Amino acid sequence: MGTTSSLPMYSVEDVPGKGKGLIALKDIPVGARIVSETPFLTSGLGVANLEQLQIQVYQQVSSLSESQQQAFLSLHNIYPYISSAAKYRGIFRTNALPIGPSLQLGGVFLIACRINHACDNNAQNYWNDNLNQLTIHAVKDIPKGEEITISYLSSRRGRRWRQEELRNQFKFTCSCALCSLAPVQSRESDSKLNRVHELDCIIEQGGVQGLVSSAQRMLNYVDEQVQLWNEPTLDIIGLTRAYPDAFEIAIANGDLARARIFAERCLSLYRITGGDDSPEVPQYSELVQDPTRHLYFGMSMKWKTTLDEVPQGLGTEEFEDWLWKRKVEST
Numbered sequence: 189m190g191t192t193s194s195l196p197m198y199s200v201e202d203v204p205g206k207g208k209g210l211i212a213l214k215d216i217p218v219g220a221r222i223v224s225e226t227p228f229l230t231s232g233l234g235v236a237n238l239e240q241l242q243i244q245v246y247q248q249v250s251s252l253s254e255s256q257q258q259a260f261l262s263l264h265n266i267y268p269y270i271s272s273a274a275k276y277r278g279i280f281r282t283n284a285l286p287i288g289p290s291l292q293l294g295g296v297f298l299i300a301c302r303i304n305h306a307c308d309n310n311a312q313n314y315w316n317d318n319l320n321q322l323t324i325h326a327v328k329d330i331p332k333g334e335e336i337t338i339s340y341l342s343s344r345r346g347r348r349w350r351q352e353e354l355r356n357q358f359k360f361t362c363s364c365a366l367c368s369l370a371p372v373q374s375r376e377s378d379s380k381l382n383r384v385h386e387l388d389c390i391i392e393q394g395g396v397q398g399l400v401s402s403a404q405r406m407l408n409y410v411d412e413q414v415q416l417w418n419e420p421t422l423d424i425i426g427l428t429r430a431y432p433d434a435f436e437i438a439i440a441n442g443d444l445a446r447a448r449i450f451a452e453r454c455l456s457l458y459r460i461t462g463g464d465d466s467p468e469v470p471q472y473s474e475l476v477q478d479p480t481r482h483l484y485f486g487m488s489m490k491w492k493t494t495l496d497e498v499p500q501g502l503g504t505e506e507f508e509d510w511l512w513k514r515k516v517e518s519t
């Protein structure tokens with residue numbers, strides 16, 4: 189018993205056309221933690237001044253042990269250099285993953301930085317502030333032999349934008365399944381991703397005030413996003429971005445019944461992407477118990493419900509119609 193679970197989940201291997209990468213050594217179920225790792229070098233990710241970045245990285249590399257320096261130097265570098273300091277900075281810029289409470293720092297990791305990009309990634313990097321570590325969780329079932337991939341991009345948009353960003357920032361042309369779709373399917377995928385992005389921008393522009401002043405419209409937008417992320421297959425990362433917005437809209441308008449359901453959905457998504465020890469899990473567990481603890485409760489009571497005002501005996505479709513207030517006039 190337990191023999192398969194004690195096998196390592198991955199190995200670092202050469203992947204044709206990509207340098208090194210991580211390959212699954214066994215079937216990895218969605219939600220499984222693949223990597224949990226402490227950075228051995230950190231710096232401001234968006235340090236505008238490259239000279240300043242070079243100094244910061246150089247100082248840190250110089251204070252590493254000999255073996256850590258060797259490990260750092262073995263990492264990939266896509267930037268030209270004429271000095272050791274410029275080489276170190278190049279390695280940092282090629283590899284750093286976002287870390288820290290507001291993801292404004294970059295961290296270099298021996299394992300996680302070997303993970304290649306795919307726009308249809310099967311794993312997700314997540315900075316766990318409780319553990320002070322970066323975790324990588326499977327966001328799809330990953331069959332044995334498949335490459336483990338994350339997304340290097342800050343948002344998910346159409347192919348042209350993705351390809352440009354990846355070429356500019358990481359100097360490669362992505363050939364993942366999403367980027368290799370036939371023209372008709374690719375246009376469909378682009379229009380879905382661009383629409384989700386457009387809705388993200390509108391929701392963000394509305395700000396906190398918009399959650400109340402345009403509540404129904406905002407809820408409709410999130411509903412549209414969730415439907416897009418559910419098609420053709422459930423997209424956990426997309427849903428993780430959408431459901432917290434739905435929760436905030438419900439709670440900002442005093443709708444405890446819907447807020448609790450949205451909080452439950454956030455909770456199950458964060459269990460998958462961040463794990464039970466991620467800060468969001470106790471936060472959403474608490475909000476499931478008592479959504480009124482959220483900062484936005486009390487902004488408006490125009491949708492006021494009690495926790496138990498959830499309709500019973502509805503079919504799935506009717507329940508979703510109720511949840512998203514689909515048949516309600518815009519307010």
Ligand SMILES: C[S@@+](CC[C@H](N)C(=O)[O-])C[C@H]1O[C@@H](n2cnc3c(N)ncnc32)[C@H](O)[C@@H]1O
Pocket residue numbers: 205206207208209263264266282283301302303304305306358359360361362363364
């Ligand atoms: C953080 S490193 C990833 C690990 C790297 N492959 C290695 O050998 O150490 C990022 C670099 O890996 C390569 N890479 C990552 N994803 C790729 C992909 N999908 N196709 C081709 N190259 C990729 C690019 O050179 C990119 O700049």
